[in-house]
Amino acid sequence: MSTLNSGMRTVDVARHTGYSVQQIRNLERDGVLPTALRTTAGYRRYGEIHLRCALAYRALAVGTGPVEAKRIIRAVHVRPISEVLDLLDAVHARLDRERVDLALAKRAAEAIAAEPIADVRASDTMSVSELATALGVRPSTLRHWDAERLVVANRVAARGIRRYSPAQVRDARIVHQLRRAGYRIDTLRALMTDLPRGNRSEDVAAALAARDASITARSRALLDAAAALSAVITLAANL
Numbered sequence: 001m002s003t004l005n006s007g008m009r010t011v012d013v014a015r016h017t018g019y020s021v022q023q024i025r026n027l028e029r030d031g032v033l034p035t036a037l038r039t040t041a042g043y044r045r046y047g048e049i050h051l052r053c054a055l056a057y058r059a060l061a062v063g064t065g066p067v068e069a070k071r072i073i074r075a076v077h078v079r080p081i082s083e084v085l086d087l088l089d090a091v092h093a094r095l096d097r098e099r100v101d102l103a104l105a106k107r108a109a110e111a112i113a114a115e116p117i118a119d120v121r122a123s124d125t126m127s128v129s130e131l132a133t134a135l136g137v138r139p140s141t142l143r144h145w146d147a148e149r150l151v152v153a154n155r156v157a158a159r160g161i162r163r164y165s166p167a168q169v170r171d172a173r174i175v176h177q178l179r180r181a182g183y184r185i186d187t188l189r190a191l192m193t194d195l196p197r198g199n200r201s202e203d204v205a206a207a208l209a210a211r212d213a214s215i216t217a218r219s220r221a222l223l224d225a226a227a228a229l230s231a232v233i234t235l236a237a238n239l
């Protein structure tokens with residue numbers, strides 16, 4: 001990488017970072033990269049700090065998403081180092097909360113899915129308000145889950161009053177735990193469709209394992225981003 005300490009063209013930075021030429025220009029436009037120098041002919045020339053910023057952004061975007069990644073890199077250029085570290089600490093704290101919630105969701109889903117359901121009687125059903133109180137959610141949340149086909153309650157007689165069977169209560173408890181672990185409604189909708197075929201526990205376990213892998217990948221990306229950001233901060237201090 002002999003071009004690192006000399007004037008790099010846009011294509012050089014793109015090749016070293018895995019971005020396209022247009023993406024590098026966009027990152028400069030968005031303030032992720034410092035403004036490039038221009039030759040007398042108007043061509044951009046980048047230095048090592050531009051390369052390190054692009055690499056830091058790439059890793060941060062995996063770890064925390066592109067919006068927050070841009071915010072952090074921009075802060076490196078204009079804010080005190082303490083404020084940059086605050087932003088990074090907040091990202092790590094969110095991932096830590098996700099890990100805690102995921103661990104709780106794993107234990108809860110395993111326990112709930114293993115509950116035997118036998119000798120179900122009409123008196124074992126729950127109303128919307130009763131189930132909402134048991135879960136600690138609003139009744140409107142249960143109605144939303146019903147509308148999204150996550151947990152569909154039975155309708156009683158012509159009045160259409162919702163009643164939840166023990167199996168549906170169990171499903172609601174699983175959905176509640178997975179929502180707390182960060183699962184989106186559309187992901188859960190696909191996951192919960194196999195309940196009548198009895199494949200629930202395996203699907204839930206697979207989804208939780210995928211979530212675990214995602215958190216691990218983002219944590220690793222943040223580790224890579226921290227190294228790249230440290231290089232950016234050092235280079236910026238020496239400019």
